[in-house]
Amino acid sequence: MGDIHEGINFGFNIDAETGISKRALDIHNNFAYSAKYAIKNNARLFIVLGDMFDRTHVSPTFRELIRRDVIEPLEKEGIEVWILAGNHDQPHGEKKGTSIDDFRGYKNVKVFRKPSVEEVEIEGKRLGFIIVPYLHPEQIARLVREREGTEIGREQMFLLGQKLLRQWISNRYDELSSDYKIMLGHYYLEGAKLRETSSPEVLPGEFSFTRDMIPQDLDLVVFGHVHLHQVIGVSPELVYTGAIERIDWGEREDKKGFVEITPLAKELWRFTEAPVRDMVKISLEIKAGEDATKKILDAIPDEVEEKMLRLEIGLDEGMRELISESRITEKLKGAFHYDVRWKELGTQKLGYMEFTMNPYQLLRTFLKTNYKEHPKYEQILKEGEGVLSEVLG
Numbered sequence: 001m002g003d004i005h006e007g008i009n010f011g012f013n014i015d016a017e018t019g020i021s022k023r024a025l026d027i028h029n030n031f032a033y034s035a036k037y038a039i040k041n042n043a044r045l046f047i048v049l050g051d052m053f054d055r056t057h058v059s060p061t062f063r064e065l066i067r068r069d070v071i072e073p074l075e076k077e078g079i080e081v082w083i084l085a086g087n088h089d090q091p092h093g094e095k096k097g098t099s100i101d102d103f104r105g106y107k108n109v110k111v112f113r114k115p116s117v118e119e120v121e122i123e124g125k126r127l128g129f130i131i132v133p134y135l136h137p138e139q140i141a142r143l144v145r146e147r148e149g150t151e152i153g154r155e156q157m158f159l160l161g162q163k164l165l166r167q168w169i170s171n172r173y174d175e176l177s178s179d180y181k182i183m184l185g186h187y188y189l190e191g192a193k194l195r196e197t198s199s200p201e202v203l204p205g206e207f208s209f210t211r212d213m214i215p216q217d218l219d220l221v222v223f224g225h226v227h228l229h230q231v232i233g234v235s236p237e238l239v240y241t242g243a244i245e246r247i248d249w250g251e252r253e254d255k256k257g258f259v260e261i262t263p264l265a266k267e268l269w270r271f272t273e274a275p276v277r278d279m280v281k282i283s284l285e286i287k288a289g290e291d292a293t294k295k296i297l298d299a300i301p302d303e304v305e306e307k308m309l310r311l312e313i314g315l316d317e318g319m320r321e322l323i324s325e326s327r328i329t330e331k332l333k334g335a336f337h338y339d340v341r342w343k344e345l346g347t348q349k350l351g352y353m354e355f356t357m358n359p360y361q362l363l364r365t366f367l368k369t370n371y372k373e374h375p376k377y378e379q380i381l382k383e384g385e386g387v388l389s390e391v392l393g
Contacts, residue, residue: 001034001047001049001257001258002051002086002244003050003241003243003247004027004031004051004243004244005053006027006028006065007054007059007062007099009024009386010023011385012337013337018061019059023337026245030275031066031069032070034070035069035074037272038079039074039079041260044079044122045081048081048084049086049184049185049186049241050089050185050186050225051086051089051225052066053089054088056099057099071109075106080110081103081109082110082112083103084112086186087186090113090136115131115133119178123264125179127182130176130181134185134187135207136207137206144157148160166212180219180268181217182220182222182261183214183215183218184222184223185209185222185224185225186224188202188206189211189238190208191232195248195250195251196250197249201227215236219268220269221236221238223238223241224240224241225240227243227251229254229255229256229271230242237269239269249310251279255271257272257273259271260272277308279307279309280301281312282310283312284299284311285315286313288319292322296328297328300331304333304334304335304338307336308336308337308338309332311328313340313341313342320342363381363384367380367384
């Protein structure tokens with residue numbers, strides 16, 4: 001599986017004792033579900049394809065949850081665990097530590113922060129794995145400088161980096177004499193479908209894979225990084241496991257789960273779904289003369305229990321005061337979480353700022369006021385909330 005993002009912050013349904021949102025526990029529970037499934041089905045390997053953590057250093061609480069519910073139960077059953085570094089939990093400097101390194105002390109755990117090759121025997125067949133963890137642009141630049149001995153431009157650097165990595169992969173492929181040859185990685189492959197969101201998992205200018213970097217005779221390629229589960233190409237098949245839970249509203253309709261690889265099965269791999277929390281997005285436009293309250297109430301499902309809902313309501317000027325928000329709140333009662341966003345159609349007006357001492361809301365207001373048009377606004381907000389979570393937790 002890939003893209004667990006343990007340690008991600010959500011500013012709602014926060015437990016006062018732990019400082020952790022129940023939504024973050026949804027994600028953790030699916031990670032634990034995967035471990036239980038592996039144990040039940042006598043798995044030989046349990047592989048995390050990057051971004052096990054949402055950032056390089058997370059609260060000890062999240063590390064302890066993973067020890068208790070994932071690593072130690074798998075160790076008890078003799079199941080080996082491989083953890084690849086992803087763009088979120090791979091430090092920019094090779095000598096810097098990261099929370100994923102905390103698990104190196106377990107005899108059943110291997111952490112991969114550099115390209116590697118591994119061979120294992122499963123069901124009497126030898127499987128050779130070409131493992132390509134995420135490398136930041138700075139790391140690619142160092143790799144190119146070491147090989148070329150000179151400084152070059154960013155575009156040339158990426159092209160040379162792709163060439164060097166393509167050659168390394170090709171050489172490792174030729175060296176393997178396994179029954180099956182499989183590549184594992186954490187990269188965007190050109191052409192992959194991304195989630196529709198203002199906070200993309202793939203950022204402009206990051207190092208990506210091209211199809212010619214992948215040997216055509218590989219039996220399978222399994223990547224993390226892109227959060228939507230999908231299959232690209234047929235020779236070889238490249239499978240994105242997708243995130244283990246719905247991290248973002250752009251994933252609200254995506255199936256979540258993990259990939260099982262079984263050498264002796266009729267099909268080499270299959271996708272297994274994990275349980276997810278329902279996310280319902282409702283977009284409405286209300287014109288003058290319409291019964292706004294009724295229109296909104298009719299759009300809200302009768303069953304909202306434990307669901308996440310987002311209402312985006314556009315309405316003509318002056319109509320907001322005609323809406324019975326108490327009736328809307330009453331119908332949304334019982335939802336796991338809901339968010340109502342009002343937008344006045346036609347003109348943009350500057351409203352009053354709500355007074356609050358909530359540190360998360362203060363941060364959001366500050367960033368929205370000063371950095372709303374910044375190309376990395378969502379990333380800055382996410383990192384800021386993560387820092388707040390660690391400080392306040």
